[in-house]
Amino acid sequence: MKGYRHTIIFFLAAMLFLSPRTATADNPHLREAAELKRLLAVEAPQYTAAPDAATDRLWSPVVRFYRLIGYRTLWMDTDGLTRQGEGLLKVISSASENGLAPEAYFPPPLENPGSLPMGLDESFGAMPPSPAVQMDMMLTDALLRYAADLARGRIAPQSLHMPWVSDQQLPDRDFPAELAAAFNANRLWDFLDDLPPGQPAYAGLKTALQQYERIRSRGGWATVDGGPSLRRGDQDPRVPALRSRLLATADIQPYLPEAAEDFDAGVEAGVMRFQYRHGLTPDGVVGEKTLAALNVPVEKRILQLKLNMERCRWYPDSFGQRYLLVNIPDYTLNIVENDWVIRRIRVIVGRPGRQTPNLSGHLTYLEINPYWNVPAKIARKDILPKIKEDPDYLVRQGIKVFDSWDEAATPIDPESISWEGVSKNYFPYRLRQDPSTLNALGQVKFIFPNSQAVYIHDTPSKSLFEKNRRGFSSGCVRLESPLELARYLLRDQSWDQSRLEETVESGRHRTVVLKKPIPVHLVYFTAWADSSGAVNFRQDIYDQDRELELALIQRPAPTLFCRMEKPVGPMLAQCKHSQGTASAALPGI
Incomplete structure (x- = not known):
């Protein structure tokens, strides 16, 4: 300038x-x-x-x-x-x-x-x-x-x-x-x-922006041509370009390889570091997804950093000394104390058609062995087709039917209902799933009252946490290790691991109010710098980067x-x- x-x-x-x-x-x-x-x-x-x-x-x-x-x-x-x-x-x-x-x-x-x-x-x-x-x-x-x-x-x-x-x-x-x-x-x-915002996150993004602007001033980075996957032990004419690309963002340090086209241990380590920074499976193999991320132009990464700096300006300088932070595109819940992440837990977030909202609130209580009052939208769109296909579905899943949403509503025998006359536009019932191993909310539900009816909860579908991209829910946040979070929240309330496990095994519903509510923030950041200074990027799973970019332009x-x-x-x-x-x-x- x-x-x-x-x-x-x-x-x-x-x-x-x-x-x-x-x-x-x-x-x-x-x-x-x-x-x-x-x-x-x-x-x-x-x-x-x-x-x-x-x-x-x-x-x-x-x-x-x-x-x-x-x-x-x-x-x-x-x-x-x-x-x-x-x-x-x-x-x-x-x-x-x-x-x-x-x-x-x-x-x-x-x-x-x-x-x-x-x-x-x-x-x-x-x-x-x-x-x-x-x-x-x-x-x-x-x-x-x-x-x-x-x-x-x-x-x-x-x-x-x-x-x-x-x-x-x-x-x-x-x-x-x-x-x-x-x-x-x-x-x-x-x-x-x-x-400028006083958050450490903003300072990290500002430093990252300067770093990537320097890369742009030097001409950006090399493009790696397409082709078969590259892995350790391969000899390929694309490896020099790959090594140059990793050097540009300091994923590897300069060294003299035995042969220029060797995919050696140094390149593999650099690929794994790159994959970790970009939310990819860190297997050291340059497959389709890794190749696509490597070839994103530096100009797009700079724009991504600027968009996330804009997001920082929407928040206060501090979230407090202790809080929970769910970064939606990163599929993680972070337990933060004094600006340090002391624990990261994998989560599942809403799919693009049912997005997890940007939301800040206070987690005030949790429920062990919770009931699930099925949201009307899910009942109409997801469960009704299963009922019509399988008349025993409700009984097998432990789901009861009530004649209204009143607390004193009367239970109805599902076999007495003519489900063929029920539709998405006409569904006058409330569905409630009792506590069990089949309950969609799992063993624990964490409540932070909000207008979106969103909460954090366990899930019986544990296999989904092994997937790299985990947008599968209807908007709520599913947690991989609910008892770990519960133990952390109740550590000053005489709840140890043994007491938690005994309460869960009892199968009885129990509500536990926190003596000290804790702030919880569901945020959408597709770029940030971690505590080591490593610059992280994530996929824009809800196209919110694009919407923000257009809003800024217009x-x-x-x-x-x-x-x-x-x-x-x-x-x-x-x-x-x-x-x-x-x-x-x-x-x-």
Whole structure:
């Protein structure tokens, strides 16, 4: 972005040099303050009340900021950029380090000014702002939008199609007031330093982004041609390209092989490390799935890192000292204490048609030997066809039928029901599966109350945990080792392994309330850096990366900016309000 920054600096200098309106030498700051007050206190309010929501979003924060600092210019004076202005330019020009695009905050189309609507000159009629004041407002607008994007994200997760439920909302922030307070207290740089998310996950992604940007600057990595699977002991002309590919991402360290085409132990170890980082079976064999992952371009991995940095901005800086974290694309539940993962347990998540939601809540109790009240949707779509095919299905599975969803509902003999008259659109019954080895919820159910009726539970289908990709449920999270999690949660409540096992073996239903509820977060991260710094990637199983990418591209960004025009005569400076275009967001997302 160095060249882009140089363009902006030239632009600012040109504006001031070419302006026919120069401040008086005796009191330039007073004149600029008076001009700002006239413009923003008198004329701009008519735009904040306009029906155009984009214009209102543009002007309101800018007006409030200048009102709070007494209508002073901050970034510009008659000599050009102030020290603060130079610092601000440097900060926003390096926005790409945080996965943001500098061109989203400064005008990229300087060479094509005719395509941009509504300028400040036109907005304020016969007395437009001086270039220094125009540029100061532009820089303020850029910083306020950059602050909001960096701290809170460019996209609100609730605006996407994915389910999003959280009992930990980000606190409201007043960025114009925060910026004004920082300016008045001479703490501007502290304000800027505090904007990025404080999570270790975000810091890891930022470091990973820098690493992969360096790889891109060196030309990316080699492509490995298709063909038969490659494994240790093979001699193949594709091995040099494979070794080069693994070297690019430090999955192997440089060494001198006995023969360039030998798939030796060093290559096998590198393949296994690569597979582990990408959620693949770490068998050391380059098969179809591993080959596809190896050949994903570095540009796509960089985009993946940026998308997951955006997701980090949706969450608070800390989930607490102790919590459970289910990363849906990784098919794991992590027990976290003091930002360290102390245990990872494999899970099964919802299939694409019945996705596990992004959800935050508090796990408050668990049920041993639980009943399963079959959700109406599952009863209609999944179980009803089995009942019609096999009249003994309900009895064999230990499922009882009730005449309603009331607690005092009356049990019904399933043989008394004419199931042929029951359909997906007409299913007036409640199904409940009693505790048993056949119960779909297994031995333990973990409850964190939420509007999606999602919970964590055991399962009798243990063989599915051996599969690498485990999207099989109807939205709930199935756990491989439920007694291990139960023992952890109840460790301070006189529940040891022996007591848990005895309660399970009794077959009796038991509810245990936690003395200290624990936060639980179901999240969707397809890229992260682990505690060793290794960069991990996962498949976008629900296409949420793609949806977020499109939302970022299409998001309109109302922007206040100044530009140069080249008519027949001298170059003239103007400030414009642009609604933004979809293509403007593409370069850096």
